[in-house]
Amino acid sequence: MNKTNKFKDSALPVSFEDTFIAFQHKSDRELLLAYFIFGLTKSPFLVKFLSQVAKVTLSMGLPVKPLIKATVFKLFCGGEKKEEYSKVIAKLGKAGIGTILDYSVEGTEDEAGFDGTKIELLNIIEQSKSNPNIPCTCMKMTAIGSFEIFEKVTANIVLSIDEQRAWDKVKNRLDEICKASYRAGKPIYIDAEESWTQAAIDQLAEEMMSKYNNYKAIVFTTLQLYRWDRIDYLVRLMEQARSGSYRLGIKIVRGAYLEKERERARLIGYKSPINSSKLDTDKEYNKAIELFINNIDVVEICVGTHNEDSCRLLVNLMAENKLARNHPHIYFSQLYGMSDNISFNLANAGYNVSKYLPFGPVESTLPYLARRAEENTAIAGQMSKELEIISKERRRRKIAN
Template sequence: MIDFNNLKIAFADKSNADLNRAYFLFKGMNIPFVSKLLTGLSKFALKLQLPIKPIIKATIYKQFCGGENIEKSQITIDKLWESKIGTILDFSAEGKESKADFERALKQTLASIEKAAISDNIPFSVFKPTGLCKFSLLQKINDCTSLSAVDKKEKEEYEARVNTICQLAQDKNVAVFIDAEESWVQNAIDSIVEKMMVKYNTKKALIYNTIQFYRNDRITYLNTLLERSEGKFFIGVKLVRGAYHEQEIERAKINNYPCPVHLKKSDTDRDYNQALNICINNIDRIAICAGTHNEESSQLLANLINEKGIDKNDHRIYFSQLLGMSDHISYNLSFTNYNVSKYVPYGPIKDVMPYLIRRAEENTSIAGQMGRELRNLVAERQRRKNL
């Protein structure tokens, strides 16, 4: 059993000031009224260009982001690596819609691959498909809507960007995750990622799709992918529960179609854990990253690795959490020699604000996690006081 309660290990590289900052942040985020008020005020102040950036930078940005660019994230990368935790550099400019923004996201992803290629402590790169083209275009592709001449050109450009990233990933031998998004664009994402897997995963898994197990059809999807890949290509998957639960339910209700996600948390948990079993049983053909802050699933994966006699540091199996969250899982797993990496979002403050606001607002669907972060911080502060 992994002792996730070993807080001395979990917070070994955090100063008292770090713990205090995290404590006050999570305390605020744990109270929906305070969280809403603060995020609302921040959005308003940024719109009016009030000078609140230094406050954001010293608080929520410091907790959840690596730095304003790749170079400035180096301190975070090195600090994580002192505990043998790898970094996944995540350029976190969300909700952008212009060609210049897509080209900028492409450039950043390529730079992150170049950086990973020369760094032992960066095992993967990542990108979000909606960072490379308009959300509305993905939706049209998803729905097989007939495309205008402009749409067709934009589609070609988007596919070329994805291919450029995957080609560089192959040239530099760096694995790349492609994030999953809302179900109404996910078929379009799955289809291009599968094309990339066929093309680039012939010798090993370099291109990873992301599967969200709050979706009620994803075990079937995983099994079908296994069938389709047999003898043709290696599969790479990041396994997550899914970040858009409330939006999925709401949209299905408004548009009167069958809800694509589980309504009971236990059903999501069951499918997630079943997927871990399926993947480990097929580890000769699948490489996985368990992107989760769930202790039971993390323990289950560790048990499966041990039961199957797989090396703890087998390059095909990674655990991953977000920077600033669930350190008790990341640090205790890496302390016991499992492969662990953290998503390290980076970018200028104004660009990563949507990501930070999502972190603050997400606490309704992961309420249990916020309480747990807070309890761990209180306990560690107390442990240090008692020394």
């Protein structure tokens, strides 16, 4: 990224309303496509219906892939191959925005697939070594091991001999990935998943942080703040990092499996791990930001959010604590194709910003795209906000022309 140190005064205001900066990277045609897609995704029913139609038609071999690739895939993904996503990385880099390459292939359920994902991740880490526009990488643990084995380890179920061998392979794959990240000097973000697999993921992430975060945060774990128990966990992690003399790497998000979590808790009959309201989740999220600023000496953070209020809170706290806008412990992050008014305006003001850029075969990334679309329709006002800022920029361009 073309970062400089010219923005050391955090006290200057940052506006998220400048649509010229927000959409400088989009052509009129691309802006129209975004407007059309966000208009469709305002309807939860339509999102689920179109997601199912896309899956069925692809599985039947019908020629719909070009249409999907030219529309929703183009808006939210970097491409299928390196030649495609490299162009997106370069474009974001010109705006001072880093790229987190997200190999979004889901549904792998065998050892060959898990090893394939590991190799793909190692390739991304290798690319990042020589590319300043790739500040870090990310991974999903159930992409290198079966969902069932994470579920069993979380539930403290004794593994069979074969399962133990599989679990050992998971740990070896993870260690190889983290070691490569350590040698490259580029962080690896470990995504959070369903609560009934998360304890096993937490266990491995903690082991890797204590092993590889001795001089900087290389391994990051992810906290989903829609869970009411995550603040206590964050405090415990900070205490462990201090006592263990290592840096804590934390990515915070609001959460990705809200409906699934509540439904499972209802069906099985246990207390839902999810906060009772969106307001409670917002409070927990902002509390985590405040805790981080108060412990900046031991914690490095990635604030993954499309929430303008949370971004403003962090900007204001940085100013109050006289922290440089490009402080190396602080990153803002949004998904590619969304909240460009936040990403591009923060980057333009000198803050560290990254975009999550999914890539992979269209057929394999479809579950990811469907889940993201369903998540976003569940966020009150998110699609309306996207449409509002796109409409504002289209009006501005029409007047300018």
